[in-house]
Amino acid sequence: MGSTDYPLDRQDAHQDVHQAIRPYVHSDKLSFSDALYVIVTTVDHKKLGLMYIVASLIFLVIAGLMASVMRLQLAFPNGHVVSPATFNRLFTMHGTTMVFLVGMPLLAGFANYLIPLMIGARDMAFPRLNAFGFWIFLFGGFLLYFSYVGGGGLQGAGSAPDVGWFAYSPLTERAFSRGLSTDYWTLGVLCSGIGSLASALNVIATVASMRCPGMTLSRMPMFVWLMLVDSWLILIALPPLSAAQIMLMLDRYLGAHFFDTQNGGSAILWQHFFWIFGHPEVYILIFPAFGILSEVIPIFSRKPIFGRPAMVAAAVAIGFISLSVWAHHMFAVGLDSASNIFFAAATMMVGVPTGIKIFNWLATMYGGKLIFRTPMLFCIAFLFQFLIAGLTGIMLGVTPFDWQLHDSYFVVAHFHFTLVGGFVFAIFAGMYYWFPKASGRMLSETLGKWHFWLMTVGFNLTFIPLHFVGMMGMPRRIYTYPYGRGWELWNFVASVGVVLQLAAVAIFVWNILQSLGRSDSERSGDDPWNAWTLEWATHSPPPEYNFEKIPVVYSSRPLWDLKHPEDPDWEFE
């Protein structure tokens, strides 16, 4: 069972690179140029994972501040904080950044860091492709933000894209989007999409070919399962967006007519292509969140996950169904009623496997010894908030209801409940849970509780009222509104909530800096949570090679087997 039996039968060239930089990596003090050298040349999945996460957290702060400016503008009627044109750029950049430069790289980062550790491998299947994926994502991000200085708009140099994150045509055509900002949007997203495809391909190949002996598919950790299904969705759902963006560039630069209504092109085709990508995309973002919950909840309930096969089957089912619900974003364009019925029914169907997942998490907690540490608190808040998000999602899936509330703040509130109340909360849970693994240090529990409560109160304060103003008819993407519609109070409350969320994120950043920077911060040891999956079997932080000996696995909870040789899991599998 020695390391020579490692399934990767080839000594790859990247191993030599690792040998070359090991002296730098293992010394405590890195000079700036050495650190830069390591960052630029590394193909190590752990470093790339952390680079993904750090880059996306920076984008998260930027896009969060954009949201704050928008809430400031909308806090009072007839606001004068920003001009209408700036407001359009703000919501476009906020949405685009959050989806393509925060959500996608965050999930790539968690997948990169955790999957090889969880399946007992020493790296991803294609380490250099992995590095390529990161750098092309970052390049895409820079390209998008370069539009602030380089995207000569109508008023001369420097304007950001202002066409909304789904960039409906024909607004994006040359005739209506003069200047270069729309091109920066298109190319930036196209580049970061290539990065996502590279990382998805890598995840699939890693899970298929790199599992340690005994790690059958049925024993794989839930997070790995979710990321596997997620990567399939990325492979299938992302190319439609790239294709549509290539068509858009052909329209803008070679005078093609794909979305040019003056020459017989269709205004609806872009919407179809975009949402064929766009709806699976929200599941692509939420699957890693599901994966994090499925790892964290069992550990802090001291119970194995309830109904593992059902959880996997539900994930696969959501993956399939999510490919056939896209037109529920388009009920208002006037599809024929057969299409409306099909897409409404398909949307309802997603509720079934999602419900299975929520019930299984609850069943995992039921009868368990619950430990209310910060990661668990974020998971519990996720359950409440994602349930609300799911219910409003089903409401919006009903065609006539959607006709009433389409493009209102009700929709904004709904998808922020999924993406902030769901995705971001799960990411916070994952950060608190795996930070000790990546750094060897604990995050402060006191600051963590402050972070959690401020975030939860702030989030709900912001987004619950937006449901109400949406129902009262406030459309999304308006830069201001007059007195007397009954929207004033709710908008003010929503903006107050933002202050709490900003404070929460500041505490989170402070917590991380404290833990990393202070010499007396609490050390975690290798396995602070008394966990059961393989990533906790190695040191914290893991060495370059992850495992001294490639482990052999006999059940879905290999560390439980090690810690309880008298009562191992494999006896019951």
Added chain:
Amino acid sequence: MASVSSALVPPVIDPAQWKLPDRGIIGIACLIITESALFSIFVVGYIFYIGKSLNGPYPKDVLHFPVLGTIALLSSSVTIVIAERALEHGRRALFQLWWIVTILLGAFFLGSTAMEWHQLIVNEHLTISTNLFGTTFYSLVGLHASHVIVGLLFLLLVGAVTLFGFPIETQKRRVMFLSWYWHFVDVVWIIVFTVVYIVGR
């Protein structure tokens, strides 16, 4: 059932018997799947706009079956398999011969596409901006042709490696992945041909 007294002995898993699929096969398969998704959107775009051009020239007036090019491309899928077989049996000269034939057939296809485009642009005055037919035709056929170009570049790379005497025998896997990609480009052409030259006319 669980015994509480003593440690149990786990079932034996022999790591030597632990076989998983080759990562390269998975990688190239994923690439082909994601490329298929990309192509299918362009094909849908083409089908969606059939017959919706506001002005001529129309497909039935200007398009001719690219018979020779199609034959060349489809044959190249056969010759690349013959080349692979030769490599399998260690017959280097035979491999080189069939590899060069494959490159020539691919290049012939590309040339015939270039001739067709030249004829359409110069004689029929059909460009990508003329009408919806031009838009969808050039983008779909052009997307395929760009994949042929990429394939040809890699074929040339392998050809250069073997002609300059580097050992190709150690690269059988990579040659296989390249031939998978080449077959994929072929299959896509069958679909493009059907949609553009049969359904679209």
